[in-house]
């Protein structure tokens with residue numbers, strides 16, 4: 001390759017990289033503007049895209065064997081609200097959840113009337129017919145939710161829930177008001193500003209270097225096992241929370257840990273899940289289950305875990321009525337931790 005061709009290709013690549021960065025930066029700056037400037041956000045609402053919920057259940061449409069979250073234009077949403085006798089100003093209750101590379105803002109709106117009256121559930125089923133989809137509890141949809149939509153729907157549900165539960169000021173007792181984007185609520189009486197909250201949670205896959213430790217809470221679906229998880233206490237570091245949770249739940253002392261990744265998780269409220277791999281030393285593997293926290297916990301071999309990882313969703317019962325153990329869906333960071341462990345163990349057993 002000639003030197004001039006080399007430089008032309010190199011500068012084109014550099015330019016492409018610049019363009020990519022600038023699209024991202026432009027988008028983030030625009031989102032910041034939408035959160036900070038009510039007028040800009042109001043304008044964006046009038047040409048925005050909306051994802052719909054009812055009593056915090058997202059509207060989903062089945063496509064093949066996957067659920068998609070259908071987007072609606074503001075004009076279509078106004079038509080739907082009018083058709084069901086709802087005030088079109090309800091659109092102002094929507095919350096900003098993102099935007100496209102072309103600065104098209106995305107919002108989420110809950111269409112429920114906010115009461116448990118029979119007309120609300122009647123209207124819900126009529127809306128489902130009109131919108132050609134169903135409002136499905138997010139936990140139930142997890143296994144079949146389209147990967148692209150998962151984080152958007154998680155964010156939307158967490159934000160809608162936070163607004164629903166923070167309508168009053170904890171100091172003055174007076175109603176709080178949401179800014180247009182829904183990135184904060186303000187109490188006009190005390191001037192307190194409330195921002196959407198997330199609880200930090202650690203999730204840890206403990207290994208004794210040949211097996212990994214999986215556990216069940218009694219609230220888990222039958223047969224499902226996961227990594228150990230727990231809320232961080234005030235004042236704790238991530239590392240301290242991992243060590244404490246493992247000690248509390250299974251009576252083991254972690255000797256090393258490695259951060260893997262993080263995820264926003266909307267259940268039960270809104271958590272920032274921080275995922276780690278941890279190891280315990282040989283001879284330190286005797287599990288003492290804390291029965292207040294867990295139903296059971298145990299060590300699982302690479303083969304058992306690799307087989308369970310291939311199962312897609314809850315398996316059907318065996319002939320003797322038992323359910324083979326299965327693992328959280330791809331949408332959960334626990335799945336990633338377990339997958340990473342299987343990859344690492346498989347490559348080290350191939351090397352041996």
Ligand SMILES: NC(=O)c1ccc[n+]([C@@H]2O[C@H](COP(=O)([O-])OP(=O)(O)OC[C@H]3O[C@@H](n4cnc5c(N)ncnc54)[C@H](O)[C@@H]3O)[C@@H](O)[C@H]2O)c1
Pocket residue numbers: 199201203226227228229230231263265267268271273293328331332333334335
């Ligand atoms: N995404 C994933 O892969 C994945 C996998 C497993 C668990 N999780 C999530 O991890 C979270 C924590 O796991 P856990 O239930 O074992 O936690 P945990 O072991 O800390 O036990 C839960 C208990 O902690 C207390 N608690 C303390 N702070 C709390 C707070 N901010 N919010 C709610 N309860 C609080 C409550 O008494 C609650 O019953 C759960 O929300 C669960 O949904 C996510």
Ligand SMILES: [Mg+2]
Pocket residue numbers: 228229230249293
């Ligand atoms: Mg726990």
